[in-house]
Amino acid sequence: MTTLGEAARAVLLTPDPHAKRRAARALARGWRRGDIAHRCDVPLPDRPAWPAAPELLAPAQMPRRRKGGSERGRIAMLHALAHIEFVAIDLAVDLVGRFGGEFPRGFVDDWLNVAADEAMHFALLDRRLRALGSHYGALPAHAGLWEAAEATADDALARLAIVPMVLEARGLDVTPATVTRFRGAGDEASAKILERIYRDEIRHVGAGTNWFEWLCDERRVEPRATWQSLVKARFRGSLKPPFNDSARRDAGLTQEYYAVIA
DSSP: OEEHHHHHHHHHTOOSHHHHHHHHHHHHHHHHHTOEESOOOSOOOSSOOOOSOSOEEOGGGSOOOOOSOSHHHHHHHHHHHHHHHHHHHHHHHHHHHHHGGGSOHHHHHHHHHHHHHHHHHHHHHHHHHHHTTOOTTSSOEESOTTHHHHHTTTOHHHHHHHIIIIIIHHHHHHHHHHHHHHHHTTOHHHHHHHHHHHHHHHHHHHHHHHHHHHHHHHHTOOHHHHHHHHHHHHOSSOOOSOOOHHHHHHTTOOHHHHGGGO
């Protein structure tokens, strides 16, 4: 029987975006069917396999994006979001393949569902880009998205603190305004896709918060102070308002976590 570690490694080493998307969804289905053993017994790559395009640039080299009023600006925004969702597939798969053995089966259930969601989000965004005459890979993309995974590869608690509870939570803060801009430009199709992603991301941040608190309980540490300490030590950026407090609260990420260090 294939193990969880082996299956996760295979997904991570798949470079083609659409093959990776299909492989992630197949992994989730295989796990649900009971075809995959709950063992993380193989080393995972430090960095996943990615396609030659898009060209990956340092943050300072990225072209400045407009707010989304013009079609060109909307394409650039959708492309950036497609890249985020593509990398998010690997982030979710790496999480279960690297740390899944430290948790009960429910953890793997949740994060393979997240991986399948991210694969679906990527497909929706790429399809929308193609409808607008573009595609994923047509523009450069941010090279720094995997840095958080590299910085937290040694500790599941740090990974949960940074990836879902900082990076994905930031998406909850900024997406509603992006939806409003797209809708104001008459791009209802894109707005609906972003609304779908937004609803799913609340659940993803909720999974991160839930399992972070579970692991804090296992280690007998206080969650909020531990999260604040990890963010200060492991996150290279800073937490900047405004925050979508209601969406964060729906995900269990209350102001007691982030307000004191924002």
